[in-house]
Amino acid sequence: xxxxxxxxxxxxxxxxxxCLTLTxxxxxxxxxxxxxxxxxxxxxxxxxxxxxxxYSDEHNLTHQEFVAWVEKENxxxxxxxxxxxxxxxxxxxxKLDSTQYASLD
Numbered sequence: 306x307x308x309x310x311x312x313x314x315x316x317x318x319x320x321x322x323x324c325l326t327l328t329x330x331x332x333x334x335x336x337x338x339x340x341x342x343x344x345x346x347x348x349x350x351x352x353x354x355x356x357x358x359x360y361s362d363e364h365n366l367t368h369q370e371f372v373a374w375v376e377k378e379n380x381x382x383x384x385x386x387x388x389x390x391x392x393x394x395x396x397x398x399x400k401l402d403s404t405q406y407a408s409l410d
Contacts, residue, residue, distance in 0.1 A: 341395070342395055344392070344393055346389065352386065354372060356394065357372055375393075375394055375395075379393060
């Protein structure tokens, strides 16, 4: 009985098994490296490069990649940020409070 089913439907069974395997691998792969985001409030005297340093343990980007990402996602032109600005910054892994204050300390 099993041999008959296998002979008639082997391609279908292999196709379904392959699809399920790929779905599981892709679903698991999307979770790895997933970025979360927090909102930070810029304090007086802060720069994007300093923010990259402050949050360097919270993301897996180089300082240059961090600055470029923050500029793009927040619509910043020329790297100019001002005290009181609310910026979205990337973090990876552990969750932080939804709003953080960026300081130069």
